[in-house]
Amino acid sequence: xxxxxxxxxxxxxxxxxxxxxxxxxxxxxxxxxxxxxxxxxxxxxxxxxxxxxxxxxxxxxxxxxxxxxxxxxxxxxxxxxxxxxxxxxxxxxxxxxxxxxxxxxxxxxxxxxxxxxxxxxxxxxxxx
Amino acid sequence: xxxxxxxxxxxxxxxxxxxxxxxxxxxxxxxxxxxxxxxxxxxxxxxxxxxxxxxxxxxxxxxxxxxxxxxxxxxxxxxxxxxxxxxxxxxxxxxxxxxxxxxxxxxxxxxxxxxxxxxxxxxxxxxxxxxxxxxxxxxxxxxxxxxxxxxxxxxxxxxxxxxxxxxxxxxxxxxxxxxxxxxxxxxxxxxxxxxxxxxxxxxxxxxxxxxxxxxxxxxxxxxxxxxxxxxxxxxxxxxxxxxxxxxxxxxxxxxxxxxxxxxxxxxxxxxxxxxxxxxxxxxxxxxxxxxxxxxxxxxxxxxxxxxxxxxxxxxxxxxxxxxxxxxxxxxxxxxxxxxxxxxxxxxxxxxxxxxxxxxxxxxxxxxxxxxxxxxxxxxxxxxxxx
Ligand SMILES: Cc1ncc(COP(=O)(O)O)c(C=O)c1O
Numbered sequence: 128x129x130x131x132x133x134x135x136x137x138x139x140x141x142x143x144x145x146x147x148x149x150x151x152x153x154x155x156x157x158x159x160x161x162x163x164x165x166x167x168x169x170x171x172x173x174x175x176x177x178x179x180x181x182x183x184x185x186x187x188x189x190x191x192x193x194x195x196x197x198x199x200x201x202x203x204x205x206x207x208x209x210x211x212x213x214x215x216x217x218x219x220x221x222x223x224x225x226x227x228x229x230x231x232x233x234x235x236x237x238x239x240x241x242x243x244x245x246x247x248x249x250x251x252x253x254x255x
Numbered sequence: 256x257x258x259x260x261x262x263x264x265x266x267x268x269x270x271x272x273x274x275x276x277x278x279x280x281x282x283x284x285x286x287x288x289x290x291x292x293x294x295x296x297x298x299x300x301x302x303x304x305x306x307x308x309x310x311x312x313x314x315x316x317x318x319x320x321x322x323x324x325x326x327x328x329x330x331x332x333x334x335x336x337x338x339x340x341x342x343x344x345x346x347x348x349x350x351x352x353x354x355x356x357x358x359x360x361x362x363x364x365x366x367x368x369x370x371x372x373x374x375x376x377x378x379x380x381x382x383x384x385x386x387x388x389x390x391x392x393x394x395x396x397x398x399x400x401x402x403x404x405x406x407x408x409x410x411x412x413x414x415x416x417x418x419x420x421x422x423x424x425x426x427x428x429x430x431x432x433x434x435x436x437x438x439x440x441x442x443x444x445x446x447x448x449x450x451x452x453x454x455x456x457x458x459x460x461x462x463x464x465x466x467x468x469x470x471x472x473x474x475x476x477x478x479x480x481x482x483x484x485x486x487x488x489x490x491x492x493x494x495x496x497x498x499x500x501x502x503x504x505x506x507x508x509x510x511x512x513x514x515x516x517x518x519x520x521x522x523x524x525x526x527x528x529x530x531x532x533x534x535x536x537x538x539x540x541x542x543x544x545x546x547x548x549x550x551x552x553x554x555x556x557x558x559x560x561x562x563x564x565x566x567x568x569x570x571x572x573x574x575x576x577x578x579x580x581x582x583x584x585x586x587x588x589x590x591x592x593x594x595x596x597x598x599x600x601x602x603x604x605x606x607x608x609x610x611x612x613x614x615x616x617x618x619x620x621x622x623x624x625x626x627x628x629x630x631x632x633x634x635x636x637x638x639x640x641x
Binding site: 130135138139141144145159160161162163164166181182183184185186187189190230 | 558559560561562563566570579580588598599600603635636637638639
């Protein structure tokens with residue numbers, strides 16, 4: 128597996144692991160049959176993401192992209208956070224192997240889901 | 256850092272005795288076996304000796320029953336396509352199993368495009384083929400049955416002698432891919448009753464890119480490669496003398512060491528499987544516990560993706576492999592584990608550790624020492640239960 132040092136560093140020492148208590152938004156992407164499941168949790172204050180954490184079942188790329196996006200998103204406004212793309216995540220890691228660019232590179236999708244989840248809850252405070 | 260190679264089903268290190276034989280036929284006796292002069296004579300002698308060594312290991316009666324090829328893949332292709340094309344007027348139906356190596360499955364798939372019909376019998380949850388299902392799958396126009404002797408992923412050993420007997424009763428040719436079995440199990444073509452059997456050099460401490468097909472005397476197949484009269488017109492092309500001499504030496508070595516290798520590797524395998532089962536919750540042993548290749552340990556660790564596990568092991572110096580989609584070019588989980596009916600999240604969580612003659616109990620203990628830590632680290636970030 129031709130992973131960059133940065134990918135391996137995030138794989139070996141992932142940041143912000145684990146389920147968040149009372150998160151403001153949760154995004155889940157992937158499914159067991161494709162071999163990657165990613166859960167991203169965010170805390171939002173004044174329209175900014177103040178904290179993010181993840182749980183991932185997946186390969187080295189899936190874990191490293193989950194880990195780095197929790198750092199990339201911190202302090203960003205929701206609008207800025209929505210603009211983060213899977214490609215940018217891969218670039219932050221110094222690139223991913225070609226086969227991984229399309230299968231295990233889902234962190235930005237999970238982030239979008241989490242923000243949508245947050246907004247849904249804002250619109251309807253009683254929604255679960 | 257300590258480095259431990261536990262991927263011998265992928266390939267093995269070349270044994271020094273094999274390397275020195277290969278070296279000799281590269282540097283000193285480098286002649287073309289078709290040449291009249293003394294250089295050619297030395298090469299011819301090397302081929303005869305290697306043929307005898309291969310024949311000896313698998314109990315072939317006549318060394319002329321051995322055809323040298325470029326490896327297991329070519330042997331499988333030659334056997335299957337060769338038998339299909341030679342017998343196409345008799346029938347166009349082939350029986351195989353869902354757990355075969357791609358060299359077999361894709362060779363069959365290629366024949367499908369030419370109007371041959373392929374029946375893939377299933378495997379049970381341990382990867383075993385049921386001989387009765389093979390018998391039921393045979394039709395009036397079946398010309399070939401091909402079932403592997405031992406599975407390369409989960410190590411399950413198939414009841415090949417029983418299936419060969421069924422094929423013989425129906426007067427259908429029988430081929431077995433014995434690439435993983437040779438050098439670990441007793442492989443005797445007469446006792447097994449097979450018509451064709453594939454061998455690969457690099458799985459038995461020989462060189463890569465060389466193999467052999469055993470073709471029982473009187474069995475006719477059509478050559479798949481055309482050119483000169485090499486290998487009794489069955490496989491054209493200047494013989495890979497150095498590689499073939501190396502394959503022969505590897506076979507001789509396998510014959511000498513067979514008993515030791517089997518007991519040595521069973522001991523290591525069971526020590527590992529027992530130890531892992533004791534220390535890791537939610538661990539599944541894939542394949543059969545009894546009908547299993549001596550060197551194969553294959554486990555799924557619930558909640559931990561296979562490639563991530565391999566990276567974790569690699570960081571500790573341990574080389575293994577996985578049936579996870581993430582380790583394949585097609586991005587699909589192993590077809591063998593899927594055929595066994597395994598749930599995708601467990602198939603993606605599989606790790607294969609395959610031993611070799613040079614591994615030690617200390618190697619196993621080191622794996623047992625670091626394995627649980629890698630599992631709990633990856634589980635701490637996994638959303639899946641175990
Ligand atoms: C069961 C089986 N058949 C065939 C092959 C192909 O052999 P080779 O690599 O020599 O082409 C392999 C090796 O991957 C194998 O394990």
